[in-house]
Amino acid sequence: MERKRILITGAAGFLGSHLCDRFIKEDFYVIAMDNLITGDLRNIEHLFKLENFEFYHHDVSKFVHVPGELDYILHFASPASPIDYLKIPIQTLKVGSLGIHNLLGLAKDKNARILIASTSEVYGDPNINPQPEEYWGNVNPVGPRGVYDEAKRFQEAMTMAYHTFHGLETRIVRIFNTYGPRMRLNDGRVLPAFIGQAIRGEDLTVFGDGSQTRSFCYVDDLIEGIYRLLFSDYAYPVNIGNPDEITIREFGEEIVKLTGTTQQLITKPLPVDDPKQRRPDITKAKEILGWEPKVSRAEGLKITYEYFKSLPMDLIEKVEHKDFSNYNK
Known part of the structure; x- marks a missing residue:
């Protein structure tokens, strides 16, 4: 039986690389695509020797061509951390607009089902907790986080337009804070930031009073x-x-205990539009998918910490100074 073919964009990133692994395990033919702005080939280099894996170094904001048939597309290309999308705001908007347009067009041409990675950030700084899918959000479109939040909201709108107008098979996942091996220590998100600071012997930075969840x-x-x-x-x-x-703050205390660091929690001003609450209502996932999380935070953090400890010290200490000027045009 011929393998199903799936295109995964953002394939060298944290989530994209884990998706590549999963679909290889399920015996798919995986076509990986990434422009490597924030992705890292080390995340997928173990797959390069496989006959059912190929990699395209390409920016999906430009025309996307994939020869042959395609059964599925997973669109996970996008800067996803504040430190990234504040440095490359225009590319963030382009991948959520031009990029999704290109991939929806490809899905239509190939008669492929497409799943897009949206985010809990579409809810902004929410007025209700937990956040159900029916909540429309509280987003500042012209604030510093707007380039990411609105790119994802537009991406959802464009996807639904292709679904309703063209009858395209589409799926939309709204992803809440996720962690595990292959996260970048210096990407600005709270978990790798805390663990990185602990490993380097630095104080752990809590923004605001730490009461945000x-x-x-x-x-x-x-x-x-x-x-x-x-x-x-x-x-x-x-x-x-x-x-x-x-x-x-409680999470920072958990990281202190996990890592055994003697460093303290220190506070800095809360960034503009930083969400005060973040908790998913997963009723739909339970009812429609029969899904709920299985791995406890204690178990997952232990695995993640061991991964970060295994990295070469130069990666742990490295602060990225990549020139993003070409991507902000």
């Missing part, structure tokens, strides 16, 4: 939810995340 989902759980959503019959957004909510 997050809900952390281990990457294996998230990938399972995405896999089930792709093969479901549901075309509207579905939250995938762990509803186990914790304050940032």
